[in-house]
Amino acid sequence: MKVPYSRPHLTDAEISEMVETLRSGWLTTGGRTHKLEKEFAAFCGTKHAVAVFSCTNALHLALLAVDFRPGDIAVLPTLTFGSTANVVIHAGGIPLFVDSDPKTLCMDPEKVESSLQRLSQGETVSGVRSPLDRVKVIMPVHYAGQMADSDRMRKIADRFGMRLIEDAAHANPSRYRSSPGAPWRRCGETADLTCFSFYANKCITTGEGGMVVTDNDDWAHKVRLMRLHGIAKDHSLSTSSWEYDIVLPGFKCNMMDLQAAIGIHQLRRLHQLWGRRKEIAAAYDRAFADVAAIETPTILPGRVMSWHMYVIRLRLEKLSIDRRRFILELDRLGVGTTVCWKPVHMHPYYRERFGFTEGDFPVASGEFKRAISLPIFPSMTDEELNKVIESVGSVAEKHRL
Numbered sequence: 503m504k505v506p507y508s509r510p511h512l513t514d515a516e517i518s519e520m521v522e523t524l525r526s527g528w529l530t531t532g533g534r535t536h537k538l539e540k541e542f543a544a545f546c547g548t549k550h551a552v553a554v555f556s557c558t559n560a561l562h563l564a565l566l567a568v569d570f571r572p573g574d575i576a577v578l579p580t581l582t583f584g585s586t587a588n589v590v591i592h593a594g595g596i597p598l599f600v601d602s603d604p605k606t607l608c609m610d611p612e613k614v615e616s617s618l619q620r621l622s623q624g625e626t627v628s629g630v631r632s633p634l635d636r637v638k639v640i641m642p643v644h645y646a647g648q649m650a651d652s653d654r655m656r657k658i659a660d661r662f663g664m665r666l667i668e669d670a671a672h673a674n675p676s677r678y679r680s681s682p683g684a685p686w687r688r689c690g691e692t693a694d695l696t697c698f699s700f701y702a703n704k705c706i707t708t709g710e711g712g713m714v715v716t717d718n719d720d721w722a723h724k725v726r727l728m729r730l731h732g733i734a735k736d737h738s739l740s741t742s743s744w745e746y747d748i749v750l751p752g753f754k755c756n757m758m759d760l761q762a763a764i765g766i767h768q769l770r771r772l773h774q775l776w777g778r779r780k781e782i783a784a785a786y787d788r789a790f791a792d793v794a795a796i797e798t799p800t801i802l803p804g805r806v807m808s809w810h811m812y813v814i815r816l817r818l819e820k821l822s823i824d825r826r827r828f829i830l831e832l833d834r835l836g837v838g839t840t841v842c843w844k845p846v847h848m849h850p851y852y853r854e855r856f857g858f859t860e861g862d863f864p865v866a867s868g869e870f871k872r873a874i875s876l877p878i879f880p881s882m883t884d885e886e887l888n889k890v891i892e893s894v895g896s897v898a899e900k901h902r903l
């Protein structure tokens with residue numbers, strides 16, 4: 503038996519809705535996309551939700567919505583998927599990378615503050631030298647589904663007059679509160695704009711897909727315009743009139759009804775899907791609690807975790823093999839894994855353009871070398887779960903120092 507890293511959980515509801523969509527005569531953005539937007543906004547507790555083709559598109563359009571311009575700077579973690587940084591480059595901007603908190607692997611707010619402080623004193627910070635007023639946006643990433651310290655980020659953003667755009671690709675459903683007495687807030691309620699992914703392995707999927715949520719009418723309007731050529735008219739609702747105006751040079755990244763057909767049912771089943779993710783995470787926590795070579799994820803108080811990923815960190819000093827070899831042995835035993843992620847500053851484009859060396863962000867580069875993302879997906883059977891637990895345990899035991 504082989505256990506894949508991920509496998510989508512689809513039911514007859516998604517399949518029937520897809521078939522009905524195919525038969526309906528309307529494949530692209532239309533009633534089903536609008537329904538998913540309405541239901542997703544209600545789920546997040548925001549006024550608007552705008553559906554796009556990917557979270558990458560969502561992040562890009564969110565930047566443009568807040569008037570992020572060429573030469574502007576966005577603060578973001580280096581420990582993220584490339585798209586968080588790439589969209590800053592697409593918008594003509596400059597990423598100001600920040601290291602992670604070793605506990606959660608989310609961007610460290612202390613380091614955000616100190617980077618901005620140093621920048622304001624005229625220092626070159628993370629390869630960037632620029633007046634502080636060019637820093638327009640802070641973009642935390644909710645690593646694995648655990649929300650970054652949104653209130654701290656909000657305070658920093660407000661103090662320096664910046665916008666907060668959260669990369670919530672992993673974070674539904676996730677929740678946050680800054681202290682035990684504070685009210686819980688849903689992911690989507692803490693930032694100016696929040697961007698979700700519905701890629702195939704995410705908490706809910708549309709195959710490819712993404713969503714921007716916000717309470718701000720102007721930003722939502724701008725994202726809506728920019729997702730479809732800057733056309734100031736909602737074509738999907740009216741096929742009778744040929745006339746339209748282009749008011750902005752927009753992109754083509756609208757969500758199709760074919761995608762939304764899947765998403766509507768995934769969202770309805772989110773709690774069921776999440777329930778299984780929680781069971782798997784709890785089983786891993788129990789199984790690896792006493793394995794000396796394995797560190798399990800730390801979830802802070804004040805966080806509700808979506809469990810998009812379950813990332814173990816190897817205690818390499820207790821093993822005779824490195825992470826690469828550990829993964830190879832798991833692969834040989836039939837367990838699919840991945841690594842999230844090689845920090846962005848270690849990739850050739852960023853390394854060469856900004857002159858980074860690996861050790862510039864020691865937490866991210868150090869933790870990357872010992873991290874393994876294990877399979878965690880709602881359709882995982884008990885047999886598959888046990889196989890992962892046994893395989894990880896046996897590789898750790900075989901190479902124990």
Ligand SMILES: Cc1ncc(COP(=O)(O)O)c(C=O)c1O
Nearest residue numbers: 556557558583585671699700701
């Ligand atoms: C943190 C993060 N941000 C953004 C993305 C991009 O999502 P999408 O594939 O929907 O563009 C991903 C995808 O895995 C991600 O992990």
